[in-house]
Each structure stands twice: as structure tokens, then as C-alpha cells.
Amino acid sequence: MDMDKLVALCKRRGFIFQSSEIYGGINGFWDYGPLGVELKKNIKDAWWHDMVRNPPPGPDGQEIEMVGVDCAIIMNPKVWEASGHVGTFADPMRKCPQCGHFVRADQLWEALTLCTWMNSLIQEFTPISGAIDSPRLMKWAQGKGKRLAPNLALVRNPHVVLSFLATRVNGQPDAPPDLMEMTRYFATEQLHATGLQEPCPQCGGPLGEAKPFTLMLESHTGTEKTEASKVYLRPETAQGIFVNFKNVLDSTRLRLPFGIAQTGKAFRNEITPRNYTFRSREFEQMEIEFFCHPDESMKWFEYWREVRKSWYTKLGIKSDKLRPRDQGEKELAHYSKACTDIEYMFPFSDEPQELEGVAHRGDYDLAQHMKHSGKDLSYFEEELWAKADKSAYGGDKKKEQEAKSKLPFRYVPHVIEPSAGADRFTLAVLCEAYTEDTAPDEKGAPQERIVMKFHPRLAPIKAAILPLVNKEGMPEIAHKLYRELKQDYNVFFDDGGAIGRRYRRQDEIGTPWCFTIDGQTLADQTVTIRDRDTLKQERMPIAQVANELKRRLQP
């Protein structure tokens, strides 16, 4: 499938527009048009219905408790300190002017010890003794170095660099240079002009100054625009759930395990927004935080991984394009026990791209918020305590208190986090639906047809109501049916042009069914229902249309 054709269709038919287009657009932001908003809304509604209102039975066949919240986009900035976003997002970054590579300033040396050219170079000398084998380094610079680190000073100008290094070593023989200092010398071409420099792990070029770099978008509240008034647009909806965990617990009588769900906008200052709406700076998430007992968390992780994967399949994503991928141990965050990315083969990439991450986050988030807010976010098993044999404590209140303060009675819940991208799934649905096939024209000759094969639940328009011709009362009957159906569904009335053209127009926007009022309707009150994918038509009584539509749209 050609991505350009999909992008053109989305614009032509009103699914997706570039944001602020008449002003030249803005990088990384997109608007949904009349059809796009219906599609995305259907996706969010399907998610809410299938995950919050009516989630599949649990691993042991039990009912799943789910509730929702809708939190503010702007929160107390301390939330983002606790979550780690300020720390990791605001790390000073250093950029290589030669190749454009970014590296976190505090991770430079770690990156250097892991990088290819450094590992190659390190075999050519013995930094601990400080001994330098100039001819050997020269050979490296003129051989392997040229390929591995083309912008390293040692490679670009080995004579000068080696002479600086020799001066350094000879000048202070009792202080042999360590690995870091040696490396700085290797990266420095004009010692007197620039001082010692540090090399890029990618190409060896001299790195620039460290600059703070944050992926969170910032704003200010109140009248003063100061550091103290700075606030962040949330980079994920999850934290709103965590900070409201206690509120939900206290206001609902819910007992563990249960989940809290939220859909909403999130913002990230992506360096390179790319691939249509896939990586946008403003996007919408559909997130669940499922709170459970630490001993049961893996069971719930597996439950959600399966539930989320099959949800996509159920809504029409072919299973061979859907790739659940378990993250390796190295890839996992330090607090995480497991994480599965549910990925989709988008047409714009040879690699599957992430639609959703199902993460086992342990007690990391709640523990962080306990630490930073000073509030107790632990959970107490009241029923378990009520039934417990307390004879061991002999009525000693202190012993009882101590027992109540730890497992199995009190603990910080573990969390399973299925975090899905609403816009990413919308894009996947569009890609998946786009189909070019052939359909016969009025002479029976095959003609090219573009059809969006949306799952009926997701289709922006559920049905079109069409009078075959505009006479003999057909438009009136059609309009009456239209009025009836639009009470419950987004349906479309069209009496313009020939019937074939009207069918094709509906195909292109993925309307699953067309109801046509024809001459026979006048005689026996039946209409035809025409199927988008098969082009087949059946007759049914006009009085049964609403029920039939309801039946076909059942989740």
C-alpha cells in the first residue's frame, strides 16, 4: 500500500488535515476532519466499552473491576519530578556538529566505552602505564580509524595529535594520562585554540557544549513567567491515574484487583515528528493502570497482554501485521519486570512500529509518589485481616499493628499498564482499511475501486440511505428512513447523481452498507441492503432496517 495515496484520500475526504494549514502548517500537529473525528471517536468508544464498561473475564473467569477518570493535562510539576520525567527528559544533551548525533552528557563515557571505534582503538595502547606506541596509533588512524571514526582528530590529523600527546606524556612522566584524558587528546585537533575536547561516540567529532534538552512541553501559570510558575503539558496520561489512586480507592469501595482507565491528550516535544500522524507532538492516549497484588501481577500481565492483542484483531487488524514483541531484559526499565510492545507493520516502515506497550511497572510509580508526596498510597487487605487468626498476637496491640503494616495485609500494589496510542491505532486502522480492487461498471467491465474496509464498529458512517431515482416518492421514503436511523447512528442521505457513483463514494469512505429505496419499495415496503465488500444486495422489509443495523453493529 502506498502511504501517499492514503494521505491524499484522508485529506480529500476529510479524515485528517495538517494543523494550521492555511498558515503553512506546523510540524508534528494534525487535525481530524468530519470523518476522521468519527473514526477516532469510534475507536475511543470501542476501547472504553470493551475495556472499561465490559472487559473480558479475568484469568480465573472472574469479573474485572474497571473505572475511569479524566484528569487535567497540567498537573503540579512535582508529579513529573516524582515520575522521573523531569530527571530523564531534562538531561543535558551534547550534540556532534559533524554527524548530528545526540548523546546524554552524563552518559558520554559509558557510551564511549561501548562504541565501536573506541573499542577498536583501545586495543592499540595501554592507558594504565601511559605508554604510547605512536607508530601503532598512526597505523590505526590511517586504517581502521578512517572507517570507524572519520571525524576523530587522531584520524584527521594524526601527526599533530600524537605530538601533543607525546608532549603531555614526556612533560609529566610521573602522571601518566588515564583513559579519559587520552581520549580527550585523541579528540583534540587544535589544543591551544579549543582546549581538550570530547569525541562523539558515533563519528569521533568534537562534541558541543551540554545543553538542557527536554521532551516535555512547557508553559506557565499565573501572571509571572518565572521558573517557579513553570508547568508542563503532561507527556502521558498515566500519572494522573497514579496520583488519584487513593482518591479512587476512597470514593468507590473498590477492592484490589481493579483498573483505572483514562483517555486524553499528551504532549512530547519530539525531535523529529515523522511518518504522518505516527509520531506527533500532540497525541491521544488510551491508558489503563491495573492495580493488583504483587504475587498475582504476572498473571495479570499475561491477561492484559492477551486481552489487548486480541482487541486489535477483533477490530479488524490482520494478525500477520500485528506483532506482539516481548522486550528483552536489557531493554526493560530498571523497575520493570516485563513489557510487551504490540506492534503493527505500517506501510511506511520495514520494521513493525509500536501501537501499544503493555508494561509491568511493579510498584515503581506508587512508591515514587509516596516518596515525593509523603502520602501513604499502600493498600490494606481488610477482609483478609478480618478473617485472619489473630491468636498469635495474644491481644498485643503493638504486635497487631506491626502485622497489619506489612504483607500479606498491607502492601504497595503492583501495576500492569496497557498504554495505547489512539492516533496510532487510528492510523493503523486507516492503513489496514485502504484497499484497491475492481468492481464492474454499468457495462460489466471491471473498474478500479478504492474502498476503505473499516470494521463496521469503527466506520465513520454506518449506512447510506439512497433513493434509486428522484421520483415516484422514493426520496420521501428514503428521507423518512434516514430520519429514523439517524436517531441512533451516523447515517448519510444522498440523492445526487447516478446510483453507481453514490455507491462508490460510500466505498471510498468505508460505509459498510447502503440501503436503496427502489420501485419495488413502493409495492411491498422492502429495500435493498448492499454490502461494501461483496457488492451483494439483499432485500428486506424497510421496517426491519433499524433492527438489522443494530444486529450487525453489535460489539
Next chain:
RNA sequence: GCGGGUGUAGCUCAGUGGUAGAGCGCCACGUUGCCAACGUGGCUGUCGUGGGUUCGAGCCCCAUCACCCGCUCCA
């Protein structure tokens, strides 16, 4: 952020420094008898934006914005 490419009607795209075009679509009227019909008429443009060169710029130059591809980044 770097390198390469693109930007002309709603869409797809022609356009050689000298009057801005085509196809499709869209709208109106007539027609219509189940899969992109036909006839007649009509609308549609700051040629991405801002400068410059020139008697004259869609075309040449500079800058800028957006999109695409490749690097890079992606807690």
C-alpha cells in the same frame, strides 16, 4: 539538527523568463430504473511564504515554513 527531494485549482499533476493549464472532483438544471452514466452551464488559484535579480518571475538567486526519503532522536 544534518544531507537529498518536493511544494501550481478540492485532489492528481503539466507548465521553455513574456496572457496560469489539463484530467478528475464539486455545484446548478435537465435526465435517471442498481455499481465512478449523459447533456448544458458554473465555481475553483496570494503558483507554500517573504525578500532579491529583471522592462517582466510559477520558472533564476537568497531566506523561511511545511511535507517526503536517509541519518539522528524516540524516557
